[in-house]
Amino acid sequence: MNQEFYKELLDSLTDGVYFVNLEKQVTFWNKAAERLSGYTAKEIVGKSCADNILRHVDDEGVQLCLHGCPLAATMEDGDLREAHVYMHHKFGHRVPIFVRTSPMRDESGKIVGAVEVFTDNSKNLDIIKEMESLRKEVLTDQLTGIGNRRYADITLDRLDSSMRDSGVPFGVVFADIDHFKEINDRWGHRVGDQVIAMVAKTLKTVLRPLDVACRWGGEEFVILIPNITHDGLVVVTERLRMLVAESWVDYENARIAVTASFGGAISKEGELAMAVVDRADRQLYLSKEAGRDCVHIAGENISSR
Incomplete structure (x- = not known):
């Protein structure tokens, strides 16, 4: 199976997917990533995620691209990671996402990059807020x-x-x-x-x-x-x-x-x-x-x- 097949397969997913190399340059950006972020593949591929274009931040507003980047940590130790963060949308607003990172390895097992899969977390946050509101109302x-x-x-x-x-x-x-x-x-x-x-x-x-x-x-x-x-x-x-x-x-x-x-x-x-x-x-x-x-x-x- 050629690369085009895998590209089409990844583009068919509802989750955003992107790859980075060891220099943190984005090498792949699927269709769902375009939809969730507002950025096209042409605008992202070749750019460094270290440039903070997506500006991932945590609940306290800490910029993860500068401190505590899950992708960088995964490329460092090879561990899988999950996190609830906020991504900067092209139109300026914040999008709550759930991210999962895993290392990419070559045939010898050496880490050559990482992949991040991210999902729109808005509905989950709405449910959490609604449950908290109901809990508060009940008590x-x-x-x-x-x-x-x-x-x-x-x-x-x-x-x-x-x-x-x-x-x-x-x-x-x-x-x-x-x-x-x-x-x-x-x-x-x-x-x-x-x-x-x-x-x-x-x-x-x-x-x-x-x-x-x-x-x-x-x-x-x-x-x-x-x-x-x-x-x-x-x-x-x-x-x-x-x-x-x-x-x-x-x-x-x-x-x-x-x-x-x-x-x-x-x-x-x-x-x-x-x-x-x-x-x-x-x-x-x-x-x-x-x-x-x-x-x-x-x-x-x-x-x-």
Whole structure:
């Protein structure tokens, strides 16, 4: 079979294919490569890919032709490589592609160049983005933008596993907006939603990056805090209570004051996550019984206000 047969065979592929020699000069450029890049074979063949004509970059914008070129690495060590990169299209835009590189050898087995096969990755990226969007939607409370009950359950499972594996304790804190029914009855559900969103934002902005605030349901929130001591949980929870009490919602000519009751507990060795949740929930009940706008943490005999 002659070279023309193999050329026609490669031109029939839907994947882009091109060859380079050891000087990184492009020696072959198939029809799919023309379609995906906008460059014809006449514009590419004979040019050096080191001239950065295709300008492959990674997700962080690093130009791979200058640093970390898969083709160059493959010609160096003979290993096959795969990568998700972005190619510069002739018309100026970036095209996400999935590339695979392999060495080209002569009859003696000596590397004489490399071949890159690349596929349009746009649809795959769209699917990934859609899945991420759906995942976020499924795990996010739409009113507040923080995690929902399902996300709280997932986080609890993760903290529980970490506790069992490494013995690192975690804290569970419940927060319940005080007199929320009265707010709804007097000002309406729209204002009630504003109050819930305001409290959620307050909780989220105070916490550390690894701490998680979720809407447990209605006007109740749960805060999950990894790697914290009992005394630390008392300090954090009191700070949350104080900042909520210093917040408000403006509606028409009125300023609506908001407070919340808090109850928390620290995980114990061998204790199931839901047992920690139950203990924290009992502490929340004690805060409500004590007059609201206060903190009760399991192991503490006093509340703070």
